[in-house]
Amino acid sequence: MAVVKLDKIVKRYGGGGPVVVEDVDLTIDDGEFMVLLGPSGCGKSTTLRMIAGLETISGGTLSIDGRVVNDVPAKDRDIAMVFQSYALYPHMSVADNLAFGLRRRSIPNAEIERRVKEVAALLGLAPLLTRKPSALSGGQRQRVALGRAMVREPQVFLFDEPLSNLDAALRVNTRSEIIKQHHRLGSTMIYVTHDQVEAMTMGTRICVMNAGKVAQIGAPLDVYWQPANTFVARFLGSPPMNLMDATLAAATRRAASPALDAPLARWSDGVLQARDGRKVTLGVRAEDMAIDHASLDGAPGGRVTGRTIAVEPLGAETLLLLELPGGGEITARLPRHVTATPDQEVVLFFRADAAYLFDAETGDAIAPLETGAAAVRAAVQRRTH
Amino acid sequence: MAATLAAASGRAPLPRLFSRGILALVLGVYTIYQLGPFLWLATMSVRTTAEISADPYAWPSPLHLDQFRTAWVDSDFATYFWNSTLVVVGAVAVLTFIGAAAAHALARYRFRGNRIIYGILFSSIIFPPQITLISLYQILVDYNLYNSLFGLALVYISLQLPLTVYLLEGFFARIPQDLFDAAKMDGYGDLEIFWRIVLPVGMPAIATTLILNFIQLWNEFLFAVVLITDPEKRTLPIGIRAFMGDHFQDIGMIATGVMISVIPVIIVYVFFSEKLIRGMTAGAIK
Ligand SMILES: Nc1ncnc2c1ncn2[C@@H]1O[C@H](COP(=O)(O)OP(=O)(O)OP(=O)(O)O)[C@@H](O)[C@H]1O
Ligand SMILES: [Mg+2]
Numbered sequence: 166m167a168v169v170k171l172d173k174i175v176k177r178y179g180g181g182g183p184v185v186v187e188d189v190d191l192t193i194d195d196g197e198f199m200v201l202l203g204p205s206g207c208g209k210s211t212t213l214r215m216i217a218g219l220e221t222i223s224g225g226t227l228s229i230d231g232r233v234v235n236d237v238p239a240k241d242r243d244i245a246m247v248f249q250s251y252a253l254y255p256h257m258s259v260a261d262n263l264a265f266g267l268r269r270r271s272i273p274n275a276e277i278e279r280r281v282k283e284v285a286a287l288l289g290l291a292p293l294l295t296r297k298p299s300a301l302s303g304g305q306r307q308r309v310a311l312g313r314a315m316v317r318e319p320q321v322f323l324f325d326e327p328l329s330n331l332d333a334a335l336r337v338n339t340r341s342e343i344i345k346q347h348h349r350l351g352s353t354m355i356y357v358t359h360d361q362v363e364a365m366t367m368g369t370r371i372c373v374m375n376a377g378k379v380a381q382i383g384a385p386l387d388v389y390w391q392p393a394n395t396f397v398a399r400f401l402g403s404p405p406m407n408l409m410d411a412t413l414a415a416a417t418r419r420a421a422s423p424a425l426d427a428p429l430a431r432w433s434d435g436v437l438q439a440r441d442g443r444k445v446t447l448g449v450r451a452e453d454m455a456i457d458h459a460s461l462d463g464a465p466g467g468r469v470t471g472r473t474i475a476v477e478p479l480g481a482e483t484l485l486l487l488e489l490p491g492g493g494e495i496t497a498r499l500p501r502h503v504t505a506t507p508d509q510e511v512v513l514f515f516r517a518d519a520a521y522l523f524d525a526e527t528g529d530a531i532a533p534l535e536t537g538a539a540a541v542r543a544a545v546q547r548r549t550h
Numbered sequence: 551m552a553a554t555l556a557a558a559s560g561r562a563p564l565p566r567l568f569s570r571g572i573l574a575l576v577l578g579v580y581t582i583y584q585l586g587p588f589l590w591l592a593t594m595s596v597r598t599t600a601e602i603s604a605d606p607y608a609w610p611s612p613l614h615l616d617q618f619r620t621a622w623v624d625s626d627f628a629t630y631f632w633n634s635t636l637v638v639v640g641a642v643a644v645l646t647f648i649g650a651a652a653a654h655a656l657a658r659y660r661f662r663g664n665r666i667i668y669g670i671l672f673s674s675i676i677f678p679p680q681i682t683l684i685s686l687y688q689i690l691v692d693y694n695l696y697n698s699l700f701g702l703a704l705v706y707i708s709l710q711l712p713l714t715v716y717l718l719e720g721f722f723a724r725i726p727q728d729l730f731d732a733a734k735m736d737g738y739g740d741l742e743i744f745w746r747i748v749l750p751v752g753m754p755a756i757a758t759t760l761i762l763n764f765i766q767l768w769n770e771f772l773f774a775v776v777l778i779t780d781p782e783k784r785t786l787p788i789g790i791r792a793f794m795g796d797h798f799q800d801i802g803m804i805a806t807g808v809m810i811s812v813i814p815v816i817i818v819y820v821f822f823s824e825k826l827i828r829g830m831t832a833g834a835i836k
Binding site for chain 1: 726728729731732733734735736737738739742747750751753
């Protein structure tokens with residue numbers, strides 16, 4: 166049982182240094198698998214290391230199960246961590262690596278041996294117990310690192326990009342191994358990654374971070390379908406969501422620019438009125454773009470016109486990169502039979518309910534009428550068309 | 551692999567046998583160069599000075615093995631040997647422990663003045679140790695440590711500590727921080743991490759400094775001869791010196807004494823050399 170609560174957590178390195186983590190508010194519920202996701206250098210590791218107790222906290226309170234642990238040393242927090250480098254003790258055998266954390270606590274030897282054997286069997290490490298880490302493959306080292314955390318049966322597991330040193334196939338395997346262990350143990354887990362696929366597939370919730378701040382927290386699909394700002398919109402999804410400058414006209418319920426004309430069906434009159442004549446950013450995901458108007462099933466839709474920069478046939482689909490006349494580029498994910506020549510003028514269509522609106526200055530999302538589960542349902546429905 | 555490397559460097563690959571042969575030749579010449587004087591010394595250690603004067607390079611016959619007994623018993627080499635062992639083993643043990651602890655602190659902890667302390671230690675390596683001789687003499691006299699083995703051991707520790715810390719710091723700083731963090735997460739405190747992680751992982755470097763310090767101090771002459779006057783407290787190098795008179799040098803006995811003093815160095819070297827080599831070829835941390 167462990168609820169980890171971060172309350173206005175701040176980190177600045179070396180006293181007066183720059184703030185690298187700023188006012189992070191985050192509650193990780195008991196048994197939850199929380200993913201910290203963000204680009205390189207955004208402060209994910211720093212946040213994780215503050216939870217671990219490996220880094221001092223410059224401001225705010227960190228509590229575990231209601232107990233403030235700001236000043237509790239790492240060794241007394243009952244947290245286990247899996248490092249990106251695995252950090253196996255090079256002078257100890259696999260068995261000793263696994264047992265090292267247990268020996269520190271007054272656990273009888275027989276019990277230690279039982280637990281080590283159990284975890285080794287679970288992770289397929291039994292034949293390797295007498296080996297030194299230098300005699301293991303990358304994947305085996307990774308499993309030892311995972312096992313070393315598991316034998317301790319800690320309150321909280323922390324992972325700092327544990328899969329980034331593995332090849333693609335092994336990464337997928339280990340990913341499902343970790344998910345399996347999460348289901349089995351039911352412990353609270355916090356997982357740092359910059360890989361959106363890992364985040365989407367593993368997390369019960371994800372916390373997207375940008376430049377030391379929380380950009381958005383939510384279930385993976387909620388975050389994907391309802392990005393709180395342009396940063397999250399572009400960070401989740403591949404290729405990233407297309408963002409286009411436009412001017413809002415409340416009377417006609419449209420956002421338009423020389424290249425673009427989009428009906429705004431999802432927003433209330435009040436919301437649109439308040440921004441009449443103002444600059445907005447219109448977002449449409451690459452997969453919501455279509456090359457022929459017929460695919461909209463007669464529904465009112467938007468259109469955007471540009472010139473092709475590149476055509477990327479990927480086999481199963483074709484990516485089309487367009488340059489808009491007013492500046493800016495967009496990408497469309499189209500059926501594989503689509504072809505285009507460079508510098509050809511192309512018109513793309515999208516359904517009105519596939520459009521997102523963001524404030525042009527702050528980048529914050531302008532909330533549509535339907536939100537929460539309804540929005541996800543609507544989005545999934547439009548996807549199944 | 552070898553072929554591609556050679557090709558990349560623009561040279562034709564030497565036939566393997568030929569390059570091996572050259573290597574063997576170089577090593578052979580170097581070995582003779584190093585071993586020759588030692589073998590010569592070994593022959594002289596079982597010959598009398600009169601025999602040596604007659605023909606310095608002759609093969610020993612008869613073997614005067616009793617010279618070792620003479621040195622050990624009559625010339626008090628047993629005492630000198632014991633004194634040397636006490637001072638050097640004591641000093642090296644303390645050096646290794648304090649040196650490793652200091653190196654770990656300097657390599658791993660961020661505290662005010664860390665680099666200043668390191669800089670001072672480092673700069674003291676640059677100066678020749680002899681410049682401290684006079685002041686050390688005065689200090690030892692003031693503290694009643696002059697002419698004592700304990701005082702000599704203290705001096706030895708202070709002489710070798712900077713280099714020890716310097717060598718170990720370089721190695722310890724390359725131990726990945728994650729290893730320490732992992733041990734902390736596993737519930738260990740700073741001291742235990744030093745014992746259970748730093749010392750074992752740093753063993754190649756520690757063995758290196760241990761051998762270097764042992765050889766250096768075992769052969770140390772200058773400080774010993776200045777700071778020890780009592781014949782009962784002589785270390786081996788001063789003991790050997792006793793065979794050198796103003797007009798007459800007992801070369802046979804000097805050789806015997808040197809042989810006695812060389813044996814422990816060889817033992818220590820053989821015992822730790824595997825780790826020494828690993829420490830010197832470095833990259834030992836994966
Ligand atoms: N010891 C340190 N001293 C000073 N600044 C640091 C230190 N460690 C990290 N930083 C800075 O803090 C910021 C956040 O670093 P952090 O390691 O948390 O990023 P991250 O999100 O984990 O990135 P990555 O995905 O590359 O691991 C970076 O700008 C980094 O330069
Ligand atoms: Mg990181």
